[in-house]
Amino acid sequence: xNGNHSVLADAIAISDFLQAESESEVIDAIFRGLSAAPKYIxxxxxxxxxxxxxxxxxxxxxxxYPTRTEKSILQRVSHEIITHNKYSxxxxxxxxxxxxxxILLEACGENEIENIRYFPVDVSEDAVLKSAEELVNKxxxxxxxxxxxxxxxxxxxxxxxxxxxICFFGSTxxxxxNDQVLAxxxxxxxxxxxxxxxxxxxxxxxxxxxxxxxxxxxxxxTAKFNKNILQVVNQLAGTNFDSLNFQHLAFFNPEKSRxxxxxxxxxxxxxxxxxxxxxxxxxxxxxxHTENSRKFSxxxxxxxxNAADLSIQGIYNDQKDYFSLLQLICTG
Ligand code: SAH
Ligand code: AVI
Numbered sequence: 001x002n003g004n005h006s007v008l009a010d011a012i013a014i015s016d017f018l019q020a021e022s023e024s025e026v027i028d029a030i031f032r033g034l035s036a037a038p039k040y041i042x043x044x045x046x047x048x049x050x051x052x053x054x055x056x057x058x059x060x061x062x063x064x065y066p067t068r069t070e071k072s073i074l075q076r077v078s079h080e081i082i083t084h085n086k087y088s089x090x091x092x093x094x095x096x097x098x099x100x101x102x103i104l105l106e107a108c109g110e111n112e113i114e115n116i117r118y119f120p121v122d123v124s125e126d127a128v129l130k131s132a133e134e135l136v137n138k139x140x141x142x143x144x145x146x147x148x149x150x151x152x153x154x155x156x157x158x159x160x161x162x163x164x165x166i167c168f169f170g171s172t173x174x175x176x177x178n179d180q181v182l183a184x185x186x187x188x189x190x191x192x193x194x195x196x197x198x199x200x201x202x203x204x205x206x207x208x209x210x211x212x213x214x215x216x217x218x219x220x221x222t223a224k225f226n227k228n229i230l231q232v233v234n235q236l237a238g239t240n241f242d243s244l245n246f247q248h249l250a251f252f253n254p255e256k257s258r259x260x261x262x263x264x265x266x267x268x269x270x271x272x273x274x275x276x277x278x279x280x281x282x283x284x285x286x287x288x289h290t291e292n293s294r295k296f297s298x299x300x301x302x303x304x305x306n307a308a309d310l311s312i313q314g315i316y317n318d319q320k321d322y323f324s325l326l327q328l329i330c331t332g
Contacts, residue, residue, distance in 0.1 A: 089160030095120030098131035114141035174294035215250035223248035
């Protein structure tokens with residue numbers, strides 16, 4: 001691993017791959033997205049400290065079924081999953097508040113926890129530091145090695161030397177562009193060793209009303225989460241966005257089988273930054289695409305496992321078939 005490395009406490013180490021990203025790289029990426037037609041901002045930029053907290057609020061909303069559904073599946077099958085192999089390293093991509101890993105760790109005996117290293121991988125420094133501290137206090141003996149990294153750019157750093165359980169929960173895979181999904185899973189497979197397991201949480205296609213409600217909650221938390229991306233961009237790129245000038249939009253796109261989130265301009269605006277080569281105009285009614293959230297079918301799941309050449313050990317669904325947890329094994 002090449003990231004900037006530091007040891008925070010006996011049981012916590014941190015490697016930072018984001019420090020090496022220059023400010024101009026980030027600003028260029030933002031400028032490119034805002035100059036494109038249609039405009040877009042990468043969903044990676046949702047997760048500053050405020051965005052991570054808003055996402056945690058979303059996970060507790062009555063309309064947002066994915067988190068509680070995936071947790072209930074995990075509760076049911078965690079023992080089976082954790083005892084499938086003797087894992088020494090658990091890696092979690094896009095770990096967030098780490099509340100899902102706790103369900104797996106609860107299924108380990110106290111003696112086993114002492115032999116496990118947990119690697120939360122996330123772009124949100126706040127989320128990684130907070131959860132590392134919480135976890136070592138909650139599970140004495142557990143070693144936590146936080147990785148600050150962008151899994152789209154730094155996947156080669158995939159840590160762990162022993163038998164690995166690699167978790168990618170929350171259907172965060174679905175936030176990738178449709179054509180990136182298979183390539184990403186294939187890339188993970190290339191980095192896996194025989195006996196490693198990939199545990200993948202995927203949100204399933206369902207009644208459009210249920211889907212659209214989950215992204216248009218009554219309290220407006222998802223709208224705040226969506227608009228917060230403009231504050232993050234202001235911070236990172238010195239732009240002059242005023243989120244009051246935008247409206248939250250979230251709808252199901254049946255052709256692409258995904259919820260799309262956008263920000264719609266309520267009036268004509270000029271977007272400027274001292275770091276941009278030119279100012280950008282945005283017309284009234286024009287949208288900025290901020291997120292895709294793919295909803296998978298059973299066929300998609302089989303295609304995914306096949307394309308990655310991973311063998312399916314288990315597909316665990318909830319009763320309503322809202323969410324699916326896949327246990328995929330690398331057999332060579
Ligand atoms: N796994 C948790 C959190 C999901 S929210 C759950 O299931 O509830 C998505 C998480 O992925 C956030 O914590 C966000 O910071 C992180 N994330 C988003 N894009 C990322 C990227 N490109 N690289 C690394 N982490 C990313
Ligand atoms: C993290 N990701 C899988 C969430 C999702 O459902 O796509 C992010 C989110 N966006 C709006 N609400 C939740």
